[in-house]
Amino acid sequence: xxxxxxxxxxxxxxxxxxxxxxxxxxxxxxxxxxxxxxxxxxxxxxxxxxxxxxxxxxxxxxxxxxxxxxxxxxxxxxxxxxxxxxxxxxxxxxxxxxxxxxxxxxxxxxxxxxxxxxxxxxxxxxxxxxxxxxxxxxxxxxxxxxxxxxxxxxxxxxxxxxxxxxxxxxxxxxxxxxxxxxxxxxxxxxxxxxxxxxxxxxxxxxxxxxxxxxxxxxxxxxxxxxxxxxxxxxxxxxxxxxxxxxxxxxxxxxxxxxxxxxxxxxxxxxxxxxxxxxxxxxxxxxxxxxxxxxxxxxxxxxxxxxxxxxxxxxxxxxxxxxxxxxxxxxxxxxxxxxxxxxxxxxxxxxxxxxxxxxxxxxxxxxxxxxxxxxxxxxxxxxxxxxxxxxxxxxxxxxxx
Amino acid sequence: xxxxxxxxxxxxxxxxxxxxxxxxxxxxxxxxxxxxxxxxxxxxxxxxxxxxxxxxxxxxxxxxxxxxxxxxxxxxxxxxxxxxxxxxxxxxxxxxxxxxxxxxxxxxxxxxxxxxxxxxxxxxxxxxxxxxxxxxxxxxxxxxxxxxxxxxxxxxxxxxxxxxxxxxxxxxxxxxxxxxxxxxxxxxxxxxxxxxxxxxxxxxxxxxxxxxxxxxxxxx
Numbered sequence: 001x002x003x004x005x006x007x008x009x010x011x012x013x014x015x016x017x018x019x020x021x022x023x024x025x026x027x028x029x030x031x032x033x034x035x036x037x038x039x040x041x042x043x044x045x046x047x048x049x050x051x052x053x054x055x056x057x058x059x060x061x062x063x064x065x066x067x068x069x070x071x072x073x074x075x076x077x078x079x080x081x082x083x084x085x086x087x088x089x090x091x092x093x094x095x096x097x098x099x100x101x102x103x104x105x106x107x108x109x110x111x112x113x114x115x116x117x118x119x120x121x122x123x124x125x126x127x128x129x130x131x132x133x134x135x136x137x138x139x140x141x142x143x144x145x146x147x148x149x150x151x152x153x154x155x156x157x158x159x160x161x162x163x164x165x166x167x168x169x170x171x172x173x174x175x176x177x178x179x180x181x182x183x184x185x186x187x188x189x190x191x192x193x194x195x196x197x198x199x200x201x202x203x204x205x206x207x208x209x210x211x212x213x214x215x216x217x218x219x220x221x222x223x224x225x226x227x228x229x230x231x232x233x234x235x236x237x238x239x240x241x242x243x244x245x246x247x248x249x250x251x252x253x254x255x256x257x258x259x260x261x262x263x264x265x266x267x268x269x270x271x272x273x274x275x276x277x278x279x280x281x282x283x284x285x286x287x288x289x290x291x292x293x294x295x296x297x298x299x300x301x302x303x304x305x306x307x308x309x310x311x312x313x314x315x316x317x318x319x320x321x322x323x324x325x326x327x328x329x330x331x332x333x334x335x336x337x338x339x340x341x342x343x344x345x346x347x348x349x350x351x352x353x354x355x356x357x358x359x360x361x362x363x364x365x366x367x368x369x370x371x372x373x374x375x376x377x378x379x380x381x382x383x384x385x386x387x388x389x390x391x392x393x394x395x396x397x398x399x400x
Numbered sequence: 401x402x403x404x405x406x407x408x409x410x411x412x413x414x415x416x417x418x419x420x421x422x423x424x425x426x427x428x429x430x431x432x433x434x435x436x437x438x439x440x441x442x443x444x445x446x447x448x449x450x451x452x453x454x455x456x457x458x459x460x461x462x463x464x465x466x467x468x469x470x471x472x473x474x475x476x477x478x479x480x481x482x483x484x485x486x487x488x489x490x491x492x493x494x495x496x497x498x499x500x501x502x503x504x505x506x507x508x509x510x511x512x513x514x515x516x517x518x519x520x521x522x523x524x525x526x527x528x529x530x531x532x533x534x535x536x537x538x539x540x541x542x543x544x545x546x547x548x549x550x551x552x553x554x555x556x557x558x559x560x561x562x563x564x565x566x567x568x569x570x571x572x573x574x575x576x577x578x579x580x581x582x583x584x585x586x587x588x589x590x591x592x593x594x595x596x597x598x599x600x601x602x603x604x605x606x607x608x609x610x611x612x613x614x615x616x617x618x619x620x
Contacts, residue, residue, distance in 0.1 A: 308485025
């Protein structure tokens with residue numbers, strides 16, 4: 001207890017240095033926690049997002065591009081496929097459900113996706129969860145009506161009954177406004193999936209939008225597929241990807257997204273390396289702060305020793321003080337972590353519709369602070385050794 | 401039976417020039433329990449070194465320092481620390497209060513190395529030296545005289561059997577306080593000073609120059 005008594009007083013006595021050093025630990029620790037948590041959470045979230053489908057059929061090209069375009073509503077479409085291809089997969093005995101989508105327009109940057117009402121009535125986007133309307137009703141197939149994802153509706157400021165002109169292309173350009181006018185008939189309840197940031201209209205609307213190529217009026221951009229059995233996915237993979245050369249069958253969706261994370265794994269590692277270096281520099285900051293103050297502490301240490309404190313108490317109090325600075329820093333680090341993760345989550349939400357929760361437990365929340373406090377304590381060893389070796393008589397008062 | 405018995409105590413230092421210089425050479429010195437003795441000595445005569453040796457802050461080249469049943473010179477460093485904390489009170493020449501600690505905390509910390517922290521007793525001691533209204537003041541917020549009184553209270557914190565007082569100036573009130581608190585607790589008092597005014601207040605004074613055979617020119 002005496003050690004903690006000494007440490008508390010020392011932290012108070014060197015308050016400014018304590019605050020500055022703890023803040024540097026907080027930033028380093030917050031960064032470390034955030035990188036880990038965002039990496040793990042986003043990987044888990046993205047590989048689990050399939051909005052209820054097993055596979056995607058689209059134009060010949062990259063499977064990843066196809067998945068990103070049709071599931072996450074990112075990236076450009078690899079191209080369209082014929083209506084006959086859609087009908088063929090729809091009626092394939094191994095396919096339980098096939099939902100066509102068509103892309104090519106946007107509403108002030110939010111992607112407009114044409115589909116059929118069955119997407120909202122028959123599909124569980126996650127186990128036991130169907131898309132649900134928070135307001136209004138679904139669009140009528142063939143009508144100039146729209147249902148907005150919750151995030152898109154909030155950002156666009158549109159409610160039921162509002163009207164809008166679509167804009168051509170996936171990137172917003174005010175000069176590319178279509179003449180068509182659509183009326184919002186419903187707003188989806190939040191699903192925390194990419195569907196939240198989409199403006200949904202009947203597929204016929206995208207296919208026949210004024211200014212679109214009339215020859216493509218029956219084409220679709222991709223088909224979202226539910227299989228009757230997982231094994232059928234490998235048969236269809238064989239049929240479309242190995243034996244055919246016109247179409248791409250992206251299956252399984254989770255593995256394709258996981259492959260993306262594998263490809264950008266080097267980026268994670270660089271971020272982690274930066275976080276480690278920042279943590280090391282911060283720990284070195286503790287060492288420098290305490291070590292530099294040792295000259296002014298010598299007399300106090302000599303007094304402590306003269307009062308009966310053993311060298312071990314002096315040594316331990318400096319190490320515990322360093323650990324205490326680390327602990328204070330790591331407590332504050334959770335605020336930094338929350339701020340960084342919340343900002344990252346907001347960006348990811350805006351870009352992909354996927355929601356990350358900054359408060360979800362991650363093992364790094366235990367081992368991160370533990371490692372940082374240990375590192376802080378280790379950084380206190382050098383100044384503690386200096387304190388341990390302080391000569392009492394020399395550093396007390398003048399001799400007479 | 402003496403509380404403090406010193407025999408053949410020698411201490412030397414190596415000067416920056418490499419020459420070994422003897423500072424203390426005391427063949428015999430004794431102090432009874434509850435006794436109050438002042439040692440007269442000039443600055444640089446080795447008085448503080450002598451007190452540091454008794455307190456176990458310095459170790460002698462040879463000799464023995466018997467405090468009660470323990471020989472300070474035969475103890476390891478840890479045991480010396482414990483003996484110092486539990487048996488001795490030391491009022492330093494410059495008081496040596498911890499500047500980052502309040503008056504009360506200075507006492508509580510000293511207690512934590514000895515009898516254990518006793519807040520009520522610490523408060524009572526500070527009240528005894530007239531600082532009951534300065535418990536939470538830092539040393540820099542006190543006058544020199546008040547700091548001296550905190551140092552006196554701290555020296556008494558662990559109910560010492562022997563109090564060492566180094567060159568206490570600003571004498572009258574403080575000196576009376578030191579002597580009175582020692583009497584109240586039954587502690588022996590060994591004070592060293594070069595100040596004739598301080599020394600004149602003691603019934604028993606001894607000449608450190610006669611005691612320390614090295615002489616003033618050898619002292620530090």
